Amino acid sequence: MEDFSRRTDECIRVSVPARICLHGEHQDFLGLSVIAMAIDLYFTIRAWPRTDAKFIIHMPDLDDRDEFTPSQSLAYRHHRDYLPAGVNVLKKRGIKFNRGYDFVFTSTIPVNSGVSSSSAMCVGWIKTLLALAGDPAAHDAALVATLAHATEVLEFNEPGGTMDHYSTSLGGLVYIDCSVHPSKVTPIDFELEGMVLGNSLEKKDTKGTLRASREAVEAGIAEMKKRVPGFSLRETPASAVDAELAALPTELAEKLRANFINRDLCQEARRMLESGKLDATRFGAMLDKHHAQLRDRLGISTPKLESLISGCRRMGGLGGKLCGSGGGGTMICYAPGHEEAAAREIDRLGGKGYVIKKSRGATIEHFSEAK
Numbered sequence: 595m596e597d598f599s600r601r602t603d604e605c606i607r608v609s610v611p612a613r614i615c616l617h618g619e620h621q622d623f624l625g626l627s628v629i630a631m632a633i634d635l636y637f638t639i640r641a642w643p644r645t646d647a648k649f650i651i652h653m654p655d656l657d658d659r660d661e662f663t664p665s666q667s668l669a670y671r672h673h674r675d676y677l678p679a680g681v682n683v684l685k686k687r688g689i690k691f692n693r694g695y696d697f698v699f700t701s702t703i704p705v706n707s708g709v710s711s712s713s714a715m716c717v718g719w720i721k722t723l724l725a726l727a728g729d730p731a732a733h734d735a736a737l738v739a740t741l742a743h744a745t746e747v748l749e750f751n752e753p754g755g756t757m758d759h760y761s762t763s764l765g766g767l768v769y770i771d772c773s774v775h776p777s778k779v780t781p782i783d784f785e786l787e788g789m790v791l792g793n794s795l796e797k798k799d800t801k802g803t804l805r806a807s808r809e810a811v812e813a814g815i816a817e818m819k820k821r822v823p824g825f826s827l828r829e830t831p832a833s834a835v836d837a838e839l840a841a842l843p844t845e846l847a848e849k850l851r852a853n854f855i856n857r858d859l860c861q862e863a864r865r866m867l868e869s870g871k872l873d874a875t876r877f878g879a880m881l882d883k884h885h886a887q888l889r890d891r892l893g894i895s896t897p898k899l900e901s902l903i904s905g906c907r908r909m910g911g912l913g914g915k916l917c918g919s920g921g922g923g924t925m926i927c928y929a930p931g932h933e934e935a936a937a938r939e940i941d942r943l944g945g946k947g948y949v950i951k952k953s954r955g956a957t958i959e960h961f962s963e964a965k
Contacts (some may be wrong), residue, residue, distance in 0.1 A: 596652060598642065598698050605695075606641045606725055610718040611953040612709040613761040614791065614917050614926050616881070617860035619888060620807050622755030622772040624815075626828055626857050629769050629864060630761035631786060633950040637701040637714040639722045644694035651677060651697045664691035670749075676712070679749040680719045683741055689727050697722070704793045704946070708918015713758035716742040717956050721763075725958055735955055739763035740776050753805040765955025769864050773828055784867045788874075788930030790906060791917070791948040792940035794898040798922030807892055807919075811853055814846035827853060852891035859884050878912025878928045885915030894920025898945070903927065905943050909935040 611632040618628025644650070650661040660677060662668060668678040681691060703711040720741045724732035731737050739759040747754045756777045760770055764779055767786055771778040811827075819825045821838045832854035839847045859880050866872060885903065889895035895916050902925050903914040910932030917924040929936040937947030 596696075598640070598652070598696070601642055605643055606639075606722060607959045608639045608718045608722045608725070608956065609959050610637045610714040610721070610762050610956040611635065611765060612637075612703040612711065612714060613758060614709060614789070614950070615757065615761075616786075616926075617863045617884060618757070618770075618856065619884065619915070619917075620804070620811075620892060620894075620919075621853060621856060621860070622757040622770065622777075623753055623804070623808050624755075624811060624827060624853065625773045626853070627769060627771050627773070627860055627864075628757045629767070629782070629860060629867070630757055631767045631789075632761055632765040632953040632955055633709070633789075633791065634953045635701075635703045635709065635791075635948070635950070636953075637699070637703055637711065637718050639718045640698045640700075641722060641726065642696045644696055646694045647692060648694040649677075649681075649691075649697065650694070651699060653699045655700055663694075674712075674746075674750055674752075676716055676745055677719060680716060680723060680742075680745040683744045683749065684720070684723055684727075687731075687741075689723070689729060691723075691727070693726075695726065704924065706798065706923070707793050708798075708916070708920070708923035709791065710758040710762055710918075713742065713746060714762045714956075716746040717759055717763045720745060721956055721958065732958065735763045735765075736760070736776060736779065738956065753808045763956045765953055767867070767952055769868075782864070782867050784870060784872070786867070786872075786952060788928055788933060789950050790911070790927045790929050790933050790936045790940070791950045792902040792906070792925045792927065792937075793946040793948075794896065794902060794922055794924065795945055796896060796898050796922030798919060803894060803919040803921045807849070807894070810845060810849045814842060814850040817842055817846060818850065827857070832858070848891040852887035855887050856884055874912055874928075874930055878914075881913035881915045881926075881928055885913075888916055888920060892920070896920075896922055898922075899925050901943050902940050902945050905939040906936040909939045911936050 612635040743759040767782045769780045906927035911927040911929035914927035933949040940947030
């Protein structure tokens with residue numbers, strides 16, 4: 595693979611953070627709200643101009659490369675062919691691609707693990723292409739997120755929501771209302787410290803897990819609307835539908851109960867964080883309760899994830915949950931004052947631990963106009 599380390603004509607460098615979901619897991623695609631935080635692991639794209647019209651993408655972390663000519667009509671060569679998809683999404687906005695570039699993709703984000711590696715890539719790709727085209731939209735974080743969501747989700751009729759794209763593009767700690775389009779993002783001015791990320795190193799089926807979760811809950815919602823006039827998963831109090839829930843098939847009822855509980859936990863967490871007065875014990879317990887719904891009612895945890903969460907608790911963690919679609923991937927733990935010990939315990943148990951901090955959003959770290 596070509597060595598770009600000695601090239602001096604680099605014209606752009608874009609960096610995009612990973613993200614964790616604190617509350618609202620499996621809820622953004624249902625139009626509910628989430629609290630997410632960008633973290634200090636990054637997907638980076640660098641670009642160098644070419645003398646032809648080709649896009650050549652070098653992926654040294656994967657020992658892989660891709661290439662195509664963006665000015666041509668781009669059919670998708672396989673499902674989730676995100677790089678041509680990003681070009682196609684921007685072409686619909688009237689952007690033209692007549693110049694070629696070499697791109698180098700590198701990342702410190704665990705891949706397919708629940709911390710938005712693919713969404714960070716799509717956000718970075720859209721931001722990079724807009725910047726190279728000289729489009730000021732490259733500096734509109736919300737628009738970049740919307741276009742990245744179109745690239746990753748809408749182009750392939752996937753089940754995912756918008757949380758990943760907004761949280762990685764805008765950065766920080768954010769509350770995202772997914773009931774409107776585009777999603778409404780409210781920054782939360784709070785320095786949340788004490789977070790640990792653990793990668794179970796288990797492979798998972800992100801899209802399949804999300805699709806199964808979404809379909810089961812949507813079936814429950816449809817059935818509930820037949821029974822309760824004006825029913826809304828977003829607004830209806832859980833106490834108002836207890837009898838109707840008991841009459842539903844068990845699987846549908848359990849998944850709806852999980853979403854009622856996690857919906858309300860998200861709102862409680864928002865109030866606590868926005869107040870600036872964090873009750874550490876309660877915050878940890880809320881993560882545990884959120885995780886219990888994901889584990890017991892949605893059925894998306896694994897023995898390895900449970901081991902890592904329990905291990906962090908033994909090291910002083912106050913609470914934790916799986917992160918992302920589940921079925922493998924990562925978990926997070928709130929362990930203020932015990933972060934290093936918790937991360938080491940994750941390593942000892944066969945995972946990969948990270949002490950993580952809040953990060954800024956996607957940035958153009960270096961840019962000079964390509965001539």
